[in-house]
Amino acid sequence: MPEFNLTATDGRPLExxxxxxxxxxVGSVLMLHGIQSHAGWYESSRKALALAGWDTAMLDRRGSGCQTEGRGDTPSWRQLVRDVSVALDTLPTRPRVVAGISxxxxxxxxxxRLHPEKVDGVALLAPGICPLIQVxxxxxxxxxxxxxxxxxxxFDIPLNNPNMFTNNPHWLEYxxxxxxxxxxxxxxFLVESVLLDNWLMWGRWKQPFLVQLAGQEKIIDNRLTRHWVRRRVSGPLRIFEYPRAFHTLEFEEKDSWRSDFIEWLRELPKILSD
Structure with a gap:
């Protein structure tokens, strides 16, 4: 069950x-879900990370998941980032990793970028920074x-075909x-998302990065994503691509991506000390 003891900087309760x-x-991980998903999609990974020794949390973005107030809305992208910052403060154990999905x-x-003092490493799972689908x-x-x-x-989010996320029959039904x-x-929300895209284009990052891509991607452009990340990340960078995987890695029967994620986490203290 979600913990309801978080309050955003604008007084909004956060899950x-x-x-x-x-x-x-051994460290802590804050997971951030995609535009359509919610924490319920990622229970297996949350539990696997905890089993590996990591204090794991996942923030349901305001207006998503169980939250009925302001569905699909946000005052600004900066408020969403402030929400994430509040959640990070509940995870005291370092190294502290933020893992963004889609x-x-x-x-x-x-x-x-805004709070480098709070983030020791960044993991991007099928990151939605270079979309294939255009409005x-x-x-x-x-x-x-x-x-x-x-x-x-x-407005409709143009991702309402489950086959864009997975080909796993169980998860398609889900x-x-x-x-x-x-x-x-x-x-x-949609305009703020574009403003955030534009702001990120000027960013540079020094933290260690892990990027995991799905070879059967129907939502993001893997080639442009590789170029985008390599151009902007100056810290240690590892990129994995799983040829048979679809966008939502969580729904793959073979979880080699999750093993790679946990192995990268295990090596992170050494990466940070080098």
């Missing part, structure tokens, strides 16, 4: 899911106009029946 190791933690990679990058021009104009006159107007998934976002 943080926590999986603690049995013994003394759209959540944007927030992971942003908090690592049509006329729809973009409509969203921009709505942002001005009716910022809470809802996605079709997931009542907590987010399928619409406000004009304000």
């Amino acid at each position: 943080l899911w926590r999986d603690r190791p049995l013994g003394t933690p 759209w959540g990679a944007k927030l992971a990058l942003a908090v690592a 049509p021009f006329l729809k973009r104009l409509q969203i921009l106009l709505a942002r001005i006159v009716s910022p809470r107007s809802l 996605l079709r029946n997931d009542s907590l998934g987010l399928h619409q976002a406000t004009a304000r």
Whole structure:
């Protein structure tokens, strides 16, 4: 169950899911989900990281998951980053890693840039920084106009085909029946997402990075993602690509990606000390 004891800087309650190791933690990980998903998608990874000794938390982005208030909305992208910063403060054990999944990679990058003192390492899982899917021009104009006159107007998120996320029959059925998934976002949220994209383009990062890509990707452009990351990350960088995997690595039957993630975490103290 989520812990309800977090309060955002604007007074909004935040939901943080926590999986603690049995013994003394070797470090901590904050996971950030994608635009449509929520913490419930990633229970297996949360538990696997905790079993490996990592104090693991996952923040349900405001307006996502179990939260019914302000569905698909945000005051600004900077408020979302402040939410992440509040969640990071609940994880005292270092090294502290922020792991961004799909759209959540944007927030992971942003908090690592704005608060480098809080983030020792960054993991990006199928990061949504270079999308394959583009919103049509006329729809973009409509969203921009709505942002001005009716910022809470809802628009469909163009990711409503479960086959874009996985080809696993079990998880396809799960996605079709997931009542907590987010399928619409406000004009304000969508414009703030673009503003965040533009801000990230000017960023540079020195922390150790892990990037994990799905070879059967239908949502992001892996080639552009590699170029984007290599151009901006000056710290130690590891990139893995799993040829048969689909976008949501969590739903893969073979979890070699998760083993690679945990191995990178295990090596992180040495990477930081070199």
